[in-house]
Amino acid sequence: MPVAVFELPDGAEQTLDVPEDWSLMEAARRDGLQGIVAECGGGAICGTCHVQVGAEWYARLEAPGIAEEALLEVVPERCPTSRLSCQVIMTQGLDGIRVRVPATQLEL
Ligand code: FES
Structure with missing residues (x-):
């Protein structure tokens, strides 16, 4: 099964x-990963x-949709490789993908 490596805000x-x-x-929620709130499911x-998303992985992803682009405009700690993790769907080609969890998420 493919894996994803999450880098947490404390460096772990x-x-x-x-x-x-x-x-x-979905995997982050299943495993209770801290920092992925995923309020809307x-x-x-x-x-x-x-x-x-790690820069070397970002180019392999499907382009974000309009709704995702709009949300990424307002998330804290946005960077050029920001994505919503609910929109990143695992494939064998993404085995080993690395992502960093920001210290803060959008406040609702
Ligand atoms: S879980 Fe709500 S935008 Fe991803």
């Missing part, structure tokens, strides 16, 4: 098994599942 890393066709957010309407 957590490697999660992510079944194909699951979002990174994956609907791309809350922005509380923001991650900063």
Whole structure:
């Protein structure tokens, strides 16, 4: 099964098994990963599942949709490789993807 490596705000890393066709957010929630709030459950309407994707992985992802782009405009700690983890769907090609969890998420 593919894995994703989450770098936490304190610098610790957590490697999660992510079944194909699951979002990174779903695996983070399943394993109780700190910092991925995911208030809307994956609907791309809350922005509380923001991650900063490793630059080498970012180009391999599907482009963000309009709703995701709009939310990424307002998330804290936005960077050029920011994505909503609920919109990053695991494939074998993404095995080993690295993402950083920001210290703060959008306040609702
Ligand atoms: S879980 Fe709400 S936008 Fe990702």
